[in-house]
Amino acid sequence: MPHEPGLRESVDARWPAGFLLALPSLAVFVGVGFIPLALIATWSFWSFDPDTYWIKPAWSFASYAALFENGRATVFLRTAGLAALTATASTLLAVPAAGLIGLLSGPRRAALLLALFTIPFFTSGLVRAFAWRLVLGRQGIINNALMSLGIVVTPVEWLLFSDFAVLLGMVAAYLPFAIVPIVLAFARIEHSVIRASQDLGAGFWTVFATIVLPLVLPGIVAGFLFVFVVAVGTSMEIQLLGGAGASSISIMINDVLRVVNFPLAFAIATVVITLLTVLIIIANRALRLSRLFESLGI
């Protein structure tokens, strides 16, 4: 093929500087994100060979059919329900906390308060979850206090190894995920908007209901989704704080992997990832959640 003059220019136009600059992060995204996920999705359609305990490239939907067997669907629903409950509780706590940080504090105090909320992340999640046993157990701080105060005679049993304990542990662990996007949403509210609303006759609660709440709604939804996504994937709190029969999707995947049924494990993972992705895309379309992070420059 003859060399065409101006070919370099056309190449430059097709690969603009922006693309070249994005190349490293794109490589990371494809290398450690997209390729493994694609493999998981592909292998979930292969067949499990019980004789060799290995997978073979014979396309089948058997793994997906198995999702509805042995009460697996119930585990899906239970996990989603627990995650939704965790996300709801976290969001309810995060709104006033974020309001305090993002709206009422000056920049210095806001940074300090935000840092305080992230301190729990300095220790391992395992340690934090375990610490709740010392608080909630039969001989734990709460039961000891209640008994020495004479409020109860025998230890309160439902505090530990119960859904309550799991919920408490998860909310404590994932609250910061809800706070950060809501703080960003609060910080985006211009002061003059609130002033204008007061000026036009609105008292505190009217300002909150008609101006502040609608403007932070994208942050609230983003915070809810962040916690929900993390809570769906966790197993630690359930294993350490949950009751005897408690299960979750990640525990189920673990169990399936123990019998090396890779296609089934991958099928579960693929369904979870697909559902979460769809959820996030819908929420983003509806509320333009990605705008929240513009102020961070990401």
Next chain:
Amino acid sequence: MSSPAAIALDRVTKVYDKPVVSDISLEVPEGSFVTVLGPSGSGKSTILQMIGGFLQPTAGRILFAGTDMTALPPNKRPCNTIFQDLGLFPHMTVAENVAYGLKVRGVDPATRRKCTTEMLAIVALEGYERRRIHQLSGGQRQRVALARALVLDPAVLLLDEPLTGLDERLRQQLRGEISRLHRRLGATILAVTHNQDEALSLSDRIIVLRAGRIEQIGTPREVFERPANAFVARFVGFDAILKPERVDSGIADWHARVAGRDIRCEPPVSRDPAHDYVLVLRPERIRIADPKERSDLGPLTVISTAYKGRDVEVESRLVDGQALKFLISADPGVAVPASGSSIEIVWEPMKPLLLPDALVEP
């Protein structure tokens, strides 16, 4: 006795680390347009925020139609503010923005719709009801803010730098708009600005503020033609200021001596024993004298000239070392003096003003 002023400030002071507003008393009569004019940091925004209820004065009272409302929060005051950055609600349509105050007051939906439609017609925004704020131009946003405040028929409308940050064309258009609304609705308006053109063209009365104190209160004509002191003079465009060696009082005219020349001046309107007099001239009324003409002042050495479009700015120095900047016409027929040349100048028929030299911070 006349009815009490729509707003009166009674010896209002606001102190942060140091006083920002010191012992200010002023009145805005019903139906008038009053402008507080001052450079940034003069405390004019603080005054507006205290009237709006967003700041509490350290001392003094704020009265609306004779009633003391100093302690009331913003939502209980009979005034509305147009903030410099407007504060329009981004999650509402134009109509919802305008109807907001009515809704908060519990006005029924039918009346709300009627008032909103009328007000949008007044600010020439019919058909924009369902638009979002981000779909509007800067001028349209300003008009939404005006409509949103005016629909409540406030006793006083407060304008914070209403035309700042707009381009020249929009500025002129809005200036006309505000003036028209003021006349049509008979609204009482208090504006703050640092722009003297804005203040001169819009207001019935101008209050010149400097470092939290009132320097002069007067009609635009009074402030422009008879500034109280050199600070006010410089603020309204008397940029050519000379220090006389001696001032002699007379019966009709006073005489001042500058660089050995005797200059006939207007007698001073205000006297201030704390300050010496300075001689104040409008730079655009000065021209270079013909060789045969009797000059008012000279000789001056031309230091530099700068083309400014309509005018040429001439920077010159008197024999006693004082600098004088003035403007000559940039018409091709008018000769621009060469740097280093010696000139004489004429300002007839204008007579220089003698004003207290209050340029130094008090």
